[in-house]
Amino acid sequence: AQKITQTQPGMFVQEKEAVTLDCTYDTSDQSYGLFWYKQPSSGEMIFLIYQGSYDEQNATEGRYSLNFQKARKSANLVISASQLGDSAMYFCAMSFRDDKIIFGKGTRLHILP
Amino acid sequence: DAGVTQSPTHLIKTRGQQVTLRCSPKSGHDTVSWYQQALGQGPQFIFQYYEEEERQRGNFPDRFSGHQFPNYSSELNVNALLLGDSALYLCASSPWGLMNTEAFFGQGTRLTVV
Numbered sequence: 001a002q003k004i005t006q007t008q009p010g011m012f013v014q015e016k017e018a019v020t021l022d023c024t025y026d027t028s029d030q031s032y033g034l035f036w037y038k039q040p041s042s043g044e045m046i047f048l049i050y051q052g053s054y055d056e057q058n059a060t061e062g063r064y065s066l067n068f069q070k071a072r073k074s075a076n077l078v079i080s081a082s083q084l085g086d087s088a089m090y091f092c093a094m095s096f097r098d099d100k101i102i103f104g105k106g107t108r109l110h111i112l113p
Numbered sequence: 114d115a116g117v118t119q120s121p122t123h124l125i126k127t128r129g130q131q132v133t134l135r136c137s138p139k140s141g142h143d144t145v146s147w148y149q150q151a152l153g154q155g156p157q158f159i160f161q162y163y164e165e166e167e168r169q170r171g172n173f174p175d176r177f178s179g180h181q182f183p184n185y186s187s188e189l190n191v192n193a194l195l196l197g198d199s200a201l202y203l204c205a206s207s208p209w210g211l212m213n214t215e216a217f218f219g220q221g222t223r224l225t226v227v
Contacts, residue, residue: 033212043201044218097212100146105155
C-alpha cells in the first residue's frame with residue numbers, strides 16, 4: 001500500500017532556530033517523487049521542495065532541504081533559520097508517474113517570536 | 114502569468130443540492146487534478162483529467178464527476194450533497210508526464226453543506 005506518515009501533529013519552535021519535520025513513506029514502486037507543501041490559513045497549497053527517488057543528492061531550495069534516506073523510507077524537511085512567516089501546516093506527499101499525489105495528515109508548525 | 118485559479122472561493126449549499134466548482138490551470142499545463150481536504154486532514158485525490166478524459170480516480174462515489182474542456186479548464190460536479198461533503202476542494206494543474214514535479218495548486222473552494 002502507498003502511504004505517507006507524519007507523526008508530529010504540531011510543533012512549536014523559537015524564531016531563528018532550525019526545525020525538522022518528519023515524514024516516512026511506504027511504497028513498493030521504484031520510481032516515485034517526494035514533495036513538501038506548505039499550506040497557510042488561506043488554504044493554498046504552496047510547493048516547497050521535490051526529491052526524486054533516483055536522486056542521490058538531497059534536494060535544497062533556499063532555507064528548505066529534504067533529508068532523503070531511501071533505505072529507511074524517510075524524507076524529512078529541514079527549515080533553517082525559521083521565520084514567523086513559516087507558521088503554517090506542512091504536508092509531505094508522494095507521487096508516481098502520471099498518478100495522483102498522496103498526502104500525509106500534516107504537521108502544524110508554530111514559530112514563536 | 115496567472116497560476117491556477119478556482120471559483121468560487123466560498124460556497125454554501127443545502128443537503129441534496131448539486132454544486133459545480135471550476136478550475137483554470139496554469140498556462141502551459143494540460144492536466145488537472147481535484148482533491149478534497151476535510152478539516153484537519155490532508156488532501157484526498159478525487160480524479161485527474163487529461164485530454165478531456167478522466168485518467169485516474171480515487172475512492173470517491175459516482176456523485177463526484179468532472180469534465181475538462183478543450184482549453185484545459187475543468188469542472189468538478191457533486192450531486193446529492195451530503196453534510197460530509199463539506200471541505201476545501203483543491204485543484205492542481207501540471208504538465209502531463211512529469212510526475213507532478215511542476216504541479217501547482219489553486220487557492221481552493223471552501224464548500225459548506227448545511
